[in-house]
Amino acid sequence: MTIRKEYGDFQTPVNLANDVISLITARFGVPGAVVEPTCGLGNFLEPAHNAWGNDIAYHGYEINPDYCDSAKRRFKDVGSIKIEQRDFFSTEWQKLLGQPIDRFTLVVGNPPWVTSATLGSLDSSNLPEKSNFQGLRGFDAKTGKANFDIAEWMIIRLVEALPAGGVLAFLCKTATARRALVYFWQEEITVSDESLYRFDSKKFFDVSVDACLLILRKTVKPATYASVYDSMHDPVPVSRFGMQNGELIANLDDYQLYRDLDGLSNYKWRSGVKHDAAQVMELTPCKGGYTNGMGEFVQIEDDFVYPLLKSSDVGNARLIPRKSVIITQSTVGEDTSRVRTLAPRTWAYLEAHAGFLDFRKSSIYRKRPRFSIFGIGEYSFAPWKVAISGLYKELRFVVMAPFGDKPTMVDDTCYFFPCADEEEARFWAGLLNKEDCIRFLHSLVFFDAKRPVNVDVLRRVDFAELARRHGVFEQALQYLRSAGALEGRKQQMLVFEEKEEYRKKDNR
Numbered sequence: 001m002t003i004r005k006e007y008g009d010f011q012t013p014v015n016l017a018n019d020v021i022s023l024i025t026a027r028f029g030v031p032g033a034v035v036e037p038t039c040g041l042g043n044f045l046e047p048a049h050n051a052w053g054n055d056i057a058y059h060g061y062e063i064n065p066d067y068c069d070s071a072k073r074r075f076k077d078v079g080s081i082k083i084e085q086r087d088f089f090s091t092e093w094q095k096l097l098g099q100p101i102d103r104f105t106l107v108v109g110n111p112p113w114v115t116s117a118t119l120g121s122l123d124s125s126n127l128p129e130k131s132n133f134q135g136l137r138g139f140d141a142k143t144g145k146a147n148f149d150i151a152e153w154m155i156i157r158l159v160e161a162l163p164a165g166g167v168l169a170f171l172c173k174t175a176t177a178r179r180a181l182v183y184f185w186q187e188e189i190t191v192s193d194e195s196l197y198r199f200d201s202k203k204f205f206d207v208s209v210d211a212c213l214l215i216l217r218k219t220v221k222p223a224t225y226a227s228v229y230d231s232m233h234d235p236v237p238v239s240r241f242g243m244q245n246g247e248l249i250a251n252l253d254d255y256q257l258y259r260d261l262d263g264l265s266n267y268k269w270r271s272g273v274k275h276d277a278a279q280v281m282e283l284t285p286c287k288g289g290y291t292n293g294m295g296e297f298v299q300i301e302d303d304f305v306y307p308l309l310k311s312s313d314v315g316n317a318r319l320i321p322r323k324s325v326i327i328t329q330s331t332v333g334e335d336t337s338r339v340r341t342l343a344p345r346t347w348a349y350l351e352a353h354a355g356f357l358d359f360r361k362s363s364i365y366r367k368r369p370r371f372s373i374f375g376i377g378e379y380s381f382a383p384w385k386v387a388i389s390g391l392y393k394e395l396r397f398v399v400m401a402p403f404g405d406k407p408t409m410v411d412d413t414c415y416f417f418p419c420a421d422e423e424e425a426r427f428w429a430g431l432l433n434k435e436d437c438i439r440f441l442h443s444l445v446f447f448d449a450k451r452p453v454n455v456d457v458l459r460r461v462d463f464a465e466l467a468r469r470h471g472v473f474e475q476a477l478q479y480l481r482s483a484g485a486l487e488g489r490k491q492q493m494l495v496f497e498e499k500e501e502y503r504k505k506d507n508r
Contacts, residue, residue: 012043012110012171016204019232020169020213021047023197024106027215028167032103035096036060037088037111037158042071044108045081054080056103059096061086088154093161100163104217107158110171111151113207149173155180155214159191162218167193169215174198174448177214178241184216185224185243193217194226195237210448225252241446251443258440261469263462266483267417267428269455271390272410273308273325274374276360280353281373282308283324290324301343304328307403311413314398315389321403325411326350328371330381336369374412381407382418382486384425386432389414390453395441397432399425413451415458418486424479431466431476 021044024031030052036044039060049058058081062068068085075081097105151172159168159180170177177196184191194216201211213232225242240252249255255262275281279293289299307321326346328336340347350357350371357371365372385400390413400408400416410416419425431437444460445452463483467476 011040013204014043014047016171016199017044018047020044020108020171021051023213023232024108024167024169024215025051027193028104028106028217030056030103031106031167032056032101033099033105034058035105035107036109037091037093037107037154038062038109039071039083040064040067040110042074042081042083044110045071045075048106048108049078049081054078056080057101058082060084061088061091063087093157097158097161097166098163105163105166106169107162107166108169111154113151113173113205113209149176149179152176152180152183156183159184159189159216159218164190164218164220166218167215168218169213171199171211171213174210174212175446177212178446180214181216181226182243182248185222188222190219190222191216192219192221192223194223195229196226197229197232197234199231249443250446254439254443258436258443261437261440261462261465262460263465265459265461266463266480268379268484269415269417269458270377270379271375271455272387272412272414272416273327273376273380274412275325276362276365277353277357280350280356281326283326284322285324298349300326300346300349303343304339304346306406307408309387309400309408309410309414311389311391311411314387314400314410314414315392315394315396317396317398319398319400321408325409327376327380327409328373329369329376331377332374333368333372336371339371379418379486380409382420383407384419384422385410385416386419386425386429387414387416388453388458390451393447393452395438395445395453397429399429415453415455419479420482420486427472427475427479428463431463431470431472432461434466434470436469437461437466 033056034045034048034052036042036059039045039062042060045058045060058078060071060075060081060083062071062083062085065085068083071083075083097107151170155168155170155172155176162168174196181191181194183189194214196212196214198210198212201207201209205211216226223242224244225240227237228239228241229237239250239254241248241250242252243249244252244255283290283292283298283305286297289297290305292298304327305324306327308323308325309319309321310323313319313322328339328350339350354370364374383402385408386397387400387410388395388397399422400410401422402408417428419428441453441457441461444457464473464476464480467473467480
């Protein structure tokens with residue numbers, strides 16, 4: 001298993017490889033040369049040879065010596081197929097792929113489905129040199145991260161090395177394909193015919209991840225969108241995604257219908273409470289006290305304990321809190337010693353679990369007051385909120401009411417904005433749940449992402465324009481003028497003042 005993990009090894013089933021080769025033939029015809037850079041046992045080379053015969057050259061490269069030997073034996077009687085042991089990361093692909101040939105060069109395969117962090121944890125040598133990775137133009141932001149996708153790195157290297165007219169067809173995670181395409185679009189690397197064909201990764205590789213066949217052609221005229229197909233057998237795409245005005249749009253066609261809602265958010269969206277210690281900080285009320293995530297009975301003061309809705313509660317509209325959370329601060333960075341003074345049993349409980357709390361992994365807790373939390377501010381204590389889960393495909397905005405005599409908190413996978421009263425919260429939740437707003441948000445969201453809905457998406461909803469669309473602008477105006485009052489400072493509201501210079505309505 002470790003060897004398979006080190007090489008990101010998912011050998012491609014023959015029937016899936018056959019589908020890929022058939023699709024390439026239908027779209028581009030017969031290539032002049034076929035290169036499989038991580039060929040494994042050669043499961044793409046065989047169907048390619050079966051389809052296109054001996055008149056073209058086939059080259060398979062593989063780092064694993066056992067696979068390389070097996071592939072050589074497999075094709076020992078096929079003169080047009082050459083197998084070579086080679087390290088992808090030290091290969092000069094520009095030289096290998098840049099040789100002039102008749103027709104086009106096809107690069108096809110199934111690169112490792114693994115990240116650099118995974119390989120690093122295994123002390124793997126199957127990694128690119130950091131300096132090479134930093135050398136990729138416009139890719140500097142990636143190099144500062146501790147983790148990156150190996151397949152993404154490979155796709156970028158190969159496409160940069162491909163001559164004009166060359167075609168790349170790779171099986172990979174959908175998120176990997178999307179990140180690589182964004183890189184090409186932003187760097188104006190000339191690719192076209194970009195397409196993603198979804199397939200069932202659980203069926204073929206026994207992994208639960210959103211996966212696709214990425215196809216593109218190296219050209220002299222760049223494109224800025226990709227077509228998405230539900231399968232390799234579907235002739236018509238189900239959607240298109242791409243860049244518009246420097247922003248990545250998940251569904252370009254729907255976006256065009258609702259783009260007037262794309263503007264400046266009048267309310268400031270916030271994420272919920274972050275503590276990275278659910279077993280200690282989150283409690284379940286019970287007779288005479290609480291139980292924590294370790295099953296311990298807890299008796300502490302109620303002063304710093306607040307009702308909590310988890311992402312699953314918000315996403316499924318279960319709005320009666322079943323859990324509570326310890327809130328040690330009212331603002332980020334606040335001195336937590338007041339907990340010791342005002343609630344000594346609570347402090348003693350936290351100290352009893354200091355071995356867990358004092359060694360939370362995230363660096364954000366370093367050099368902060370003991371038992372600090374994040375995602376907390378004056379806005380957290382607003383009596384009413386409009387909230388949404390960041391994890392669910394069905395987008396639903398809910399009204400969060402106070403519970404008992406305390407405001408309800410949400411966890412850090414949820415987003416919300418504070419409201420002064422129930423009327424304001426229900427007014428905005430009703431508008432945000434309208435079909436046009438939901439479809440607009442869907443046009444921006446990639447649901448295969450780890451957290452599909454985030455602040456960057458939510459803040460693009462123009463509340464003023466949404467109210468105008470539904471004929472309630474005058475009623476909305478009373479709320480818009482005071483939006484942000486619960487942030488602890490007055491927010492400037494420009495969008496509803498008919499000042500077009502503050503609106504993102506131009507150049508669309």
